[in-house]
Every structure is written in structure tokens, then in C-alpha cells.
Amino acid sequence: MTKSKIIVSRRTLLKTGLAGVATVAAPTFFIRDAWADDFCNMPKGDTVTFGFNVPQTGAYADEGADELRAYQLAVKHLNGEGDGGMLKTMKPLALKGNGVLGKKVAYVTGDTQTKSDAARASAKRMIEKDGVVMVTGGSSSGVAVAVQSLCHDAGVIFMAGLTHSNDTTGKDKRAYGFRHFFNAYMSGVALGPVLAENYGKDRAAYHLTADYTWGWTQEESIKNATEQLGWKTIKTVRTPLGAGDFSQYITPVVNSGADVLILNHYGKDMINSLTQAVQFGLREKMANGKKFEIVVPLFSELMAQGAGDNIKGILGTANWDWKLTDDATKTFTKSFGAAYGTPPSQAAQTCYVQAILYADACERAGTFNPTEVIKALEGFEFDGLGNGKTLYRAADHQCFKEVLVVKGKANPKDKYDLLEIVKNVPAADVTYDPAIFGGELGSSAAKKCG
Amino acid sequence: MRNTKVRDVILLGCFAVAAVAAPLLAAPFGAGYPDLLVKFAIFGIFAVGFNILFGLTGYLSFGHAVFLGVGSYAAVWSFKLVSVNILPAVIGAILVSGLFALAIGYVSLRRSGIYFSILTLAFAQMCYNLAYSVLTPITNGETGLRVLRDDPRYLDSAVGVLGQSPSLFGLPMTGWTGYYVCAAVLVVAFAFSVAIFRSPFGMTLRAIKTNQNRMGYTGFNSRPYLLTAFVISGMYAGLAGSLMAATDPLAGAERMQWTASGEVVLMTILGGAGTLLGPVLGSGVIKYFENIFSAYNEAQLGTTLSFLPESIHDGVVKTLSLFVGEGWQLTLGLLFMVVVIFLPGGIMEGVMRVFRVKHTPPVKSLGDSAQRDIVGESVIEEMPADYGAHPAPEKALAEAKIGTTAQ
Numbered sequence: 058m059t060k061s062k063i064i065v066s067r068r069t070l071l072k073t074g075l076a077g078v079a080t081v082a083a084p085t086f087f088i089r090d091a092w093a094d095d096f097c098n099m100p101k102g103d104t105v106t107f108g109f110n111v112p113q114t115g116a117y118a119d120e121g122a123d124e125l126r127a128y129q130l131a132v133k134h135l136n137g138e139g140d141g142g143m144l145k146t147m148k149p150l151a152l153k154g155n156g157v158l159g160k161k162v163a164y165v166t167g168d169t170q171t172k173s174d175a176a177r178a179s180a181k182r183m184i185e186k187d188g189v190v191m192v193t194g195g196s197s198s199g200v201a202v203a204v205q206s207l208c209h210d211a212g213v214i215f216m217a218g219l220t221h222s223n224d225t226t227g228k229d230k231r232a233y234g235f236r237h238f239f240n241a242y243m244s245g246v247a248l249g250p251v252l253a254e255n256y257g258k259d260r261a262a263y264h265l266t267a268d269y270t271w272g273w274t275q276e277e278s279i280k281n282a283t284e285q286l287g288w289k290t291i292k293t294v295r296t297p298l299g300a301g302d303f304s305q306y307i308t309p310v311v312n313s314g315a316d317v318l319i320l321n322h323y324g325k326d327m328i329n330s331l332t333q334a335v336q337f338g339l340r341e342k343m344a345n346g347k348k349f350e351i352v353v354p355l356f357s358e359l360m361a362q363g364a365g366d367n368i369k370g371i372l373g374t375a376n377w378d379w380k381l382t383d384d385a386t387k388t389f390t391k392s393f394g395a396a397y398g399t400p401p402s403q404a405a406q407t408c409y410v411q412a413i414l415y416a417d418a419c420e421r422a423g424t425f426n427p428t429e430v431i432k433a434l435e436g437f438e439f440d441g442l443g444n445g446k447t448l449y450r451a452a453d454h455q456c457f458k459e460v461l462v463v464k465g466k467a468n469p470k471d472k473y474d475l476l477e478i479v480k481n482v483p484a485a486d487v488t489y490d491p492a493i494f495g496g497e498l499g500s501s502a503a504k505k506c507g
Numbered sequence: 508m509r510n511t512k513v514r515d516v517i518l519l520g521c522f523a524v525a526a527v528a529a530p531l532l533a534a535p536f537g538a539g540y541p542d543l544l545v546k547f548a549i550f551g552i553f554a555v556g557f558n559i560l561f562g563l564t565g566y567l568s569f570g571h572a573v574f575l576g577v578g579s580y581a582a583v584w585s586f587k588l589v590s591v592n593i594l595p596a597v598i599g600a601i602l603v604s605g606l607f608a609l610a611i612g613y614v615s616l617r618r619s620g621i622y623f624s625i626l627t628l629a630f631a632q633m634c635y636n637l638a639y640s641v642l643t644p645i646t647n648g649e650t651g652l653r654v655l656r657d658d659p660r661y662l663d664s665a666v667g668v669l670g671q672s673p674s675l676f677g678l679p680m681t682g683w684t685g686y687y688v689c690a691a692v693l694v695v696a697f698a699f700s701v702a703i704f705r706s707p708f709g710m711t712l713r714a715i716k717t718n719q720n721r722m723g724y725t726g727f728n729s730r731p732y733l734l735t736a737f738v739i740s741g742m743y744a745g746l747a748g749s750l751m752a753a754t755d756p757l758a759g760a761e762r763m764q765w766t767a768s769g770e771v772v773l774m775t776i777l778g779g780a781g782t783l784l785g786p787v788l789g790s791g792v793i794k795y796f797e798n799i800f801s802a803y804n805e806a807q808l809g810t811t812l813s814f815l816p817e818s819i820h821d822g823v824v825k826t827l828s829l830f831v832g833e834g835w836q837l838t839l840g841l842l843f844m845v846v847v848i849f850l851p852g853g854i855m856e857g858v859m860r861v862f863r864v865k866h867t868p869p870v871k872s873l874g875d876s877a878q879r880d881i882v883g884e885s886v887i888e889e890m891p892a893d894y895g896a897h898p899a900p901e902k903a904l905a906e907a908k909i910g911t912t913a914q
Contacts, residue, residue, distance in 0.1 A: 113833045166804050168833065173651045173759045181542035181755075182798055185682075199650045203757055206653070210672065210681075268640050269649030297639055298649050497656075506682070 096426050096503035097212040098188045105160040105425065107132070107412065108167065108183035108192040110204065111218065115171035116299040117196035117324040119359045120404040124194055124218055125166060126397050127405035131412035134392075135162045142392040143413060146385040146441035151420035158419055169195055171298070173203035180204050184211050185506075190425050191216060193411050196324070196404060197298075198222030198271035205234035212504025214427050216411040219404045221323075221355055222271035223278065226455035227494025229270075232501035233427065235434055235454045237414065238407045241275035242494075243487040244354050244374040245282030247460040251372060251480055256317065256350055258287040263315035265306055265330060267322050268295035275321045279354050283319075291315040296322070296330075303330040307337050316344035318351045327353060328363035335367040359402045361465060361475035368465035368475065375461045377406045377443050378476055385443045400473050410442045414449075431501045446484070452491040454498070457484045515705065518783070519698055526690040530683070537799055541686045545754050546794045548689035549747045552696045554774045554786030556743020559703055560736050561772070562781035565716035566616075569624045570631025571771050573611070574604040574741040576638060576763030578748025580645070583652045583758045586673055590662040591654075593673050593680060593688075593753040600749030601742045607634075608741025609734070616733050619719070631768050638760040651759035673753045685754045692750060693787075696743060701783060703739070712736050716781075744771075777846055779853030788854050796839045803831040 100106070109128045112121035133139040137154035144152060156162050165187040167179030176195065183189040192208050193216035195201045201220035208215035209231035217225055217236040221244070226236050262283055266272040272295070280290050291313050296306050307330070310318055318339060322330045334340075334351055342349040356373040379390045379400040389409065393401040401409070414434065422429040435451035444458035462480040469475050525532065529547070533539040538547075557571050578600035585596035615626040638646040646652055654671060663669075673680045675688055703709045714722055715729045722729050752758050761767070770793065778789025805828040812824055830838045850856045 165802060166832070167802050172761045173757060174755075174761060177755055177757065178542065178546070178798060179802070182540065182802065185542050186537070186540035203651060203653075207755075267649075268643075295640060297636075 096428075097506040098184065098190050100160055100188075100190055100425055103160055104163045105157055106187055106189045107162060107164045107415075108180065108187065108189035109164055109194050110167045110169055110176060110180050110183065110192055111194040111408075112171045112196050112200075113168040116326055117171050117219075119363070120196040120219055120324060120357070120402065121169070121194075123359065123402045123405045124196065124408040127393070127401060127409040128164065128194070128412055130393060130396055131409045132162050132164055133396075135413070135416050140392050140395070143385050143389050143409070143442055146388050147413065147417070147439060148441045149439065150417065152413075152417050153420070157416045158423070158425070162416070165189060169197070169200050169204075171197045171200060173199055176200040176204050177207050180207055181211075184208075184213050189213065191415050193415070194218040194408060195220060197269070198225055198274075199269045199298075201225050201234075201236075202229045202270060205229065205231050209233040209499065211506075212427060214415065214430060216415050218408045218411065220271070221275065223274040223494055224270050224496075226453045227274075228496035230453050230496045230498055232431060232454075232498040235411070235414075235449065237411050237456045239374075239376050239458070239460050239487070240455070241271070241278040241354070242489060243460050244275065245278035246487050246489075247462055247480070247482040248279070248352075248354055248372065248374050249282035249286055251462045252283065252288075252352065253286045255372065257347070260288045260317050260347070260350075261291050261315045261345065262288050262317045262319050262352075263291045263310050263313055264293040264319045264321060265303070265310075266293060266295050267298050267326055269298055271323070272321045275354055276319075279319055279321070288317070296326075299326065301329060303333050304337070306330075307334050307339070310334075310339065311337065311342070314345070316347050316349055318349070320351065320353045321355075322353070323355060324360065325363065327356060327360050331364050331367050331371070356463070357403045358400070358473070358475060359404070362472065364465075369467050371465045372479070373463055375463045375476065376403045378403065378461055378463065378478060379406075380474070380476070380478065381443065381461075383443065383445070385441045389443060406443055413442070414439070426503055428501050428503045448484070450491065453494075453496075455491075457488050459484055460487050511705065515701055519694070519701065522697055522784075523694045526694055527687075529690065530686075536795070538795055541682045542754075543794065543798050544686045545689050545750075546798070547791045548686065548693040549750050549754070550771075550774065550790035550794055551693050551787040552750070553744055553747035553771055554778070554790040555693075555696055555700045556740040556747070557771045558740075558775050558780060558782075558786040559700060559712075559743065560740040561775055562786070563704070563709060563712035563716060564733055564736055566619065566733065566737070567624045567772065568615075568627040568737070568740075568768075569765070569772065570611070570627035570629075570634075570768050571740070571744055572763050572765070572767035573631045573634045574608055574744035575748040575751070575767065576634070576758070576760065577607050578604045578745030579752040579758035579762055580638070580652060580748075581745070582749035582752035583654060583756060586654045586660075586752070586756055587652075587658040588661060590660060590668070591670055591673050592663075592668075593675050593749070595662070596673070596753060597746060597749045600745045600752075602745075604745025604748065605738050605742045608738045608745075612734050612737035612741070616730055616737060628765060628768070631763065631765060635760060635763040635765070638763055646758070646760060649760065651757045654756040673756055680753045689750050689754065692746070696746065697783075697787070704783060708732065708735070773843065775853075777843060777853055779855030782853070782855040785853050785855040792842075792854070793839065796835050796842075800831055800835040800838060801833070803835075804828075805832070 109125060111124045112118055130142060134142040134144050136156050144150065144154060165183055167183060169176035169179060180192050183192055191214045195204060195218040198220040201217045202225055205215045215234045217234060219238055220236060221238060221241055223240050223242050264276050266276040276293055284290060294306055296303060318334060320327060320330050331353060339349050339351060351371055353371055353373040357375060361368045379386060390400050418430050418433040419425055422433040434449050437449045440446045447456050447458040449456055460482045461478050462482060463476045464479050466475055466477045529544050530539045533544060553575060561567055581600040581603040582596040585599045589595050611630045615623055618626060639648060656671060678684050680688060711732050715733065719729055774789035774793050775786045777792060779785025805824060808828055808831060809824050812820060815823055846853060
């Protein structure tokens with residue numbers, strides 16, 4: 058026995074090698090019988106399964122919880138239970154309230170944890186184990202982009218939830234991905250004129266930006282929009298997602314020479330950064346002879362609840378608000394309120410609508426085959442889902458509809474009455490050329506499960 | 508000695524068979540789908556590697572996820588710049604993470620115990636923050652590094668290979684083929700770890716764990732051995748990271764976060780530190796909870812328990828629903844507490860007790876192991892005759908002789 062001998066030697070190594078070869082050769086043996094289908098996860102039997110992939114933990118957990126409530130409501134309405142919700146107001150409507158194509162809708166849920174890895178693992182589980190025909194949800198653009206490309210590769214349609222980055226339907230767009238929510242570019246275009254009106258054209262802005270795809274594109278879009286007004290940009294600082302404490306980023310703002318702080322944050326991040334900015338006395342401060350202002354380009358009812366008094370008078374944009382006065386919004390708010398006792402957030406609305414739109418497209422296409430469903434969604438014009446007349450543009454799978462400019466209400470009536478609508482920017486004003494963001498959709502051919 | 512060898516081969520054989528049959532074995536638990544089994548295999552490799560450091564030497568690294576992350580990034584860059592074949596990616600990832608381990612280990616191993624853990628944790632957080640925001644051009648920050656359509660892939664374009672998703676000479680790395688490739692790597696990695704456990708090198712590492720001071724007093728410089736163990740386990744982590752990137756070509760910084768480092772510590776302790784199979788079992792349990800338990804919602808629970816009488820059904824469902832879905836970490840925490848309190852040696856200690864393997868003293872403290880794996884005991888009793896402290900007395904004897912003649 059020599060000194061350097063490793064005890065498990067040639068023989069074991071050979072055996073292991075053989076076992077390795079056997080393992081590589083074995084797969085055909087165990088692969089389940091997926092080859093008879095025309096496309097991945099073709100629904101058999103009398104149910105069709107949707108996958109609701111939402112953040113249940115992490116910085117965007119509040120949004121995720123509301124999204125899940127909306128999806129559960131949508132499933133009820135699709136199956137003909139409850140009061141029918143926006144199925145009563147949607148035009149044109151192919152759904153009959155008996156499920157989709159005669160199959161009852163079932164669902165599975167997953168936690169994205171607002172992490173790309175976890176979200177993809179959860180989506181993969183839904184596709185491979187639970188056999189979902191469509192994945193939807195999410196509250197972060199990083200996650201949306203990651204899950205969208207996964208779904209595209211797997212051949213399963215992805216109906217994005219709350220994602221506001223230009224990249225989702227811009228440079229990272231995919232044929233299998235669809236977005237109802239608006240994007241940062243639209244926010245910039247809608248918000249710009251209102252900012253000029255309220256704060257003048259001679260301002261110096263300081264950006265704090267969540268350091269991922271959404272933050273980057275929102276910073277860029279808002280920067281472009283404000284610089285066109287004549288504003289200067291003093292500095293843009295990136296902050297990690299879910300930082301919790303923003304004081305180290307806010308202290309330098311005070312003496313930077315800026316007179317507007319733009320917070321490109323969302324969810325709990327925005328609640329924390331705004332609260333701390335207010336605690337630092339930024340809103341009482343005078344800079345360059347003008348009153349210091351804070352702008353939050355994207356915010357929601359849920360965030361306003363979290364931020365409390367600090368949100369009062371702050372300008373931003375929103376996709377939808379439950380206080381809109383059209384029939385669809387009223388119907389949806391009533392039905393959501395009856396089920397859960399609170400008005401729906403914009404995250405809830407966009408997710409509800411996405412689920413309904415997918416189901417309707419299947420009904421119109423007469424099949425769950427994704428190629429046909431994609432065709433049915435592309436260029437689809439509809440009304441009565443809360444945002445007025447809306448177009449699902451075929452070129453980039455982005456919805457075009459009204460954008461709301463909102464402001465934190467000074468004297469709210471109750472804890473849900475926190476935002477007032479300042480301006481309703483028509484869809485035509487926020488429509489842009491799809492070519493400006495690049496990217497390509499890729500093939501929409503149906504794929505078999507791998 | 509013979510006996511040990513035969514038993515090792517049997518163990519390996521069973522392990523390989525289990526890996527091949529895993530889709531069938533896991534199906535009853537709802538875990539028989541490729542993505543989860545791939546995770547079992549990859550985190551199995553990660554934990555097996557971690558165990559070489561923690562289980563054998565007792566040095567608790569709290570920043571091992573760094574090497575996992577570095578391996579992932581290296582692999583994705585290989586997919587972007589070299590080829591979609593996973594071979595260069597895996598080899599590159601192992602080398603790069605080995606280099607990182609060498610640098611971090613060289614500094615951290617100057618201290619032991621809690622100071623070592625803190626140093627590795629500090630390095631890990633540093634690397635995480637670098638990847639998350641400072642080195643965004645290399646890592647693409649929070650969004651994660653992805654393989655894009657228009658990446659150069661110089662080797663592929665030179666030989667005219669098309670395709671954008673990672674493969675092993677044309678075998679796709681998705682679905683079941685992906686699992687079997689990972690499983691084959693796991694079996695090889697496991698075999699290598701058995702070899703290390705049984706080797707004189709492994710014995711030295713155990714000696715370090717048992718009493719490092721005494722080793723020092725006998726003139727044994729333990730640091731090179733520790734550094735080697737650290738680098739090897741770092742390379743295991745890099746291998747796991749590269750496979751993660753191969754089966755899902757996206758590398759995110761969160762892979763390097765301290766929670767990810769903590770996870771592998773939990774896996775190893777839960778399964779049984781210092782045992783051969785323990786870490787693999789531990790990683791399986793944790794990944795199972797994360798993927799299956801977290802997806803179990805109240806409605807499903809209601810249907811599963813529909814056999815209960817109406818009167819208590821709702822109450823039971825309400826109570827139990829706290830522990831599934833979002834509450835999966837609560838259940839995992841409880842399980843972890845039970846294991847730590849009643850089975851400090853991890854799941855493997857439980858298995859040993861059930862099968863009444865002799866020579867299994869109850870483990871007193873967490874992370875400790877009395878080499879309780881089925882075959883470990885005999886190795887310790889039969890140290891190779893020509894190894895370790897043996898030459899020293901001869902030399903001393905010779906010196907003593909010289910001394911006497913001089914007199």
C-alpha cells in the first residue's frame with residue numbers, strides 16, 4: 058500500500074464511469090408520455106390549469122398578495138361563480154362563464170420571492186409538474202423578464218403582472234409574453250407636462266434608482282422627459298433592491314444643489330425611501346430659491362397606505378385607480394370589495410385583466426394551442442376592463458391605453474381614499490414607435506414539452 | 508480494510524441506482540419532475556463539497572455561496588463567449604471558483620473557529636455587493652446575467668454550431684436529459700468525496716477536527732491541508748454553480764447572498780455533517796420544502812383533508828395552512844429544531860439509530876460527528892501503517908543514536 062493511494066481506485070472509478078454512462082442513456086426510459094400532445098401542457102380532461110406566480114415574501118409581498126386575490130376572483134368569474142365581475146362589462150367578449158372552452162379553470166400558486174432564480178424555479182415547477190397552460194403574475198420587472206424568457210423557451214404563454222420596465226416589451230420582449238401594465242416610457246411622457254406645470258421648467262433633479270432593469274429604464278425615461286422640459290439632472294444614484302435603510306443615500310441629496318428628488322423605487326423600498334426623505338426634512342427645505350419637491354414616478358394605492366402622511370401632495374403615475382368612474386371600474390371594485398373588504402390595487406386590476414384576456418383569447422381562438430392564442434391576442438382591441446379603449450399591439454405585445462397622473466390626497470376621507478387623479482392622459486399621447494427599444498419577439502411556433 | 512472497500516462500492520452502486528431511479532422514487536412525493544430533481548442533484552453536489560470542509564475539518568465556512576455564484580457567472584460567460592457546450596463552461600467554472608477559493612481561503616484560514624466563519628462571511632458579502640452593484644457590467648446586477656441571441660460564442664461560430672441554449676454535444680440541458688447529466692456528475696462527485704473520506708488526506712482533515720493543537724505540537728503544519736480542503740470544496744461549489752447555469756442559463760447575484768451560504772450549512776447539519784450521505788439528504792429535504800411545500804395552498808389542503816368530519820375540517824385546514832404555502836419556512840424551522848434537539852448528528856444519526864449500527868455514540872454537539880457513516884468507523888481504527896506520525900519516531904530514534912555515539 059503506497060502512501061499516496063486513494064482507496065477508492067480504478068475499479069470504483071470504472072464502475073462509476075459505467076454508471077454515469079448508464080444514467081445518461083437511461084432517460085428515454087423514464088420520460089413521461091408527452092409526445093402525443095400537439096403542444097406543451099395541452100389540457101386533457103375537464104380542467105385547464107393556470108399558474109399564478111406572485112411574490113409572497115420580499116419587498117413586493119403586499120402587491121403579490123393583492124395579485125393573488127385578484128386571480129382567485131378571476132377564476133371564480135371565469136367559472137361562472139360570484140357576480141361575474143368585469144366579464145359583464147368587457148366588450149367584445151367571447152367567454153360564456155362556463156370556464157374556458159368548456160373546461161373549468163383550476164390554478165396553482167407559487168412564490169417568486171422577487172428573485173429571478175426563485176421565480177424561474179417556481180414557474181418551471183408549474184410547467185413541468187402541474188402542467189399549466191399559462192403562467193401569469195409577478196411584481197418585479199427583473200422577475201418578469203426572467204420568467205418571460207423561460208416561458209418562451211418552454212412554449213407556455215406568460216401574461217406579465219406588474220412590470221413597468223421598458224425592457225419587458227422592449228429589448229427583452231418575447232412572442233410568448235404579453236403585458237397589460239404600462240411602462241416607464243409612458244410614465245415619463247405622461248408625467249412631464251404635469252411636472253412642468255407644477256414645478257416650473259428650471260429645476261435640478263437628483264435620482265435615487267432601484268438597481269435593476271425597471272429602475273434603470275424608469276430613470277432613463279424620466280430623465281429624458283424632464284430634460285426635454287429644461288430640467289437639469291444633478292446626479293443619478295443606484296440603490297440595491299430591498300435596501301431597507303436609505304439614509305446613506307438621502308444625506309448627500311441635501312447639499313447636492315438639487316431641488317427635486319426623484320425616487321425610482323417601488324413597493325416597500327419606496328415606502329422606506331420616501332418616509333426617510335421626509336424625515337430628513339427635505340419637503341420643508343428650500344433649494345435654489347425654490348421649495349424642494351419629491352416625485353415618485355410610479356406609485357400605487359398600496360404604497361400610499363404604507364407611506365401614510367408622507368405621500369400627501371406627491372406626484373406620480375398609475376396604471377389604474379379604483380376611483381375611476383367608468384362602469385367597468387365600478388363593477389370590479391364592487392366585486393373585489395364584496396369578496397375581500399378592500400378596494401383593489403392597480404396590481405390586482407392588471408392581473409385580473411390579464412387572466413381574463415388570456416381566457417377570452419383561448420375562447421376566440423377555439424383552442425389552447427399557444428400559436429393560435431398569440432394570434433388572437435395580437436392586435437386585439439377591447440373596452441370595458443377599466444382603462445377605456447385598449448389595444449394589444451402586435452409588434453411588441455404591449456397594451457396601449459390611458460395613463461393616470463396621480464397625486465397623494467391632502468385630506469383623505471378614509472384609509473383607501475389616498476390618491477386623487479390629476480390628469481387622464483389619452484392613449485394616443487403615450488403611444489410610441491416599437492422600434493425605439495429594439496429587441497425581437499422570436500418564433501411563436503408551438504413547442505412540445507422537453 | 509477490504510470490508511470498507513466492498514462496502515464503499517456497494518454504497519456507490521446504490522447511490523447510482525437511486526440517482527437513475529429518482530424520477531420514479533420521487534414521484535409519490537410529488538417531486539418527480541425534472542426541475543426539482545435537477546435542484547436535488549446540484550445542491551447535493553454543493554453540500555457534498557461543503558461537507559468536505561465542514562464535515563471533515565470542522566471549519567464552518569459561512570460564505571460558501573460565493574463559489575456557487577462565481578461558478579455560475581463563469582459558466583454563463585463561457586456560454587456567451589466560448590460555446591454553448593457545457594464542457595468548457597464546467598471546466599472554466601471549476602477553475603475560476605478554485606482560484607477564488609484559494610484567495611479567500613488563504614486569508615480566512617489564518618484564523619479558526621468563529622473568526623474563520625466571520626471572515627468567510629465578510630468575503631461573501633463583499634463579493635455579493637460587488638456582483639450586485641459595483642461590477643454590474645460583468646454581472647448585470649439584480650437583473651442577472653443571461654445568454655442573449657447576439658452573443659459572439661467564438662468557438663461555436665468558428666466550427667459553425669448554431670443554437671443558443673446550453674447542451675452537452677447536442678444533448679439539451681433541459682428536462683430529463685438535463686437531470687441525467689446532473690445526476691451523472693453528482694455520482695462522480697459523490698465517488699470523489701468517498702475517495703477523499705477514505706484517503707490519508709481525509710484522515711489528516713479529521714485529525715485537524717479532532718485536535719488541531721495536538722497536530723501542531725507534533726510538528727504537523729495543518730494549514731496546507733486546510734487550504735486544499737477549502738479549495739476542493741470551493742471547486743465543488745463552482746461545479747454546482749456551473750450546472751445551475753447550464754440547466755437554467757441565468758446567473759443572479761442573490762445566489763451569493765448570505766442566506767444562500769446559510770442554506771448549505773443548514774443542509775449539511777440537517778443531513779448530518781461529516782457523514783457521506785447526510786448532505787445529499789439534507790439538500791433534498793430543504794429543496795423539497797422550498798419547492799413543494801411552498802406551493803401547497805389552502806384550497807389543496809382542503810381537498811386533501813376532505814375525509815375529516817365537517818365539524819373539525821375547517822379548523823384543521825385553517826391551522827395547518829399556517830404551515831404550508833407562505834409558511835413553509837416555519838415548518839422547516841420546526842423540523843430543524845427537532846433535528847438539532849433530538850438528533851444533533853442530523854438525519855443520518857436517525858437512520859443509524861433505526862438500523863442499530865454499532866459503534867454509534869450519540870452526538871453531543873451540533874456539527875459534530877463521530878464518523879458515524881456506515882463504514883467510517885473501521886477506517887479510523889485501521890490507519891495505514893506507513894502513514895502519518897509513523898516516520899517521526901524512526902527519525903527521532905536515529906537522532907538519539909547519533910547523540911549516543913557522540914557521547
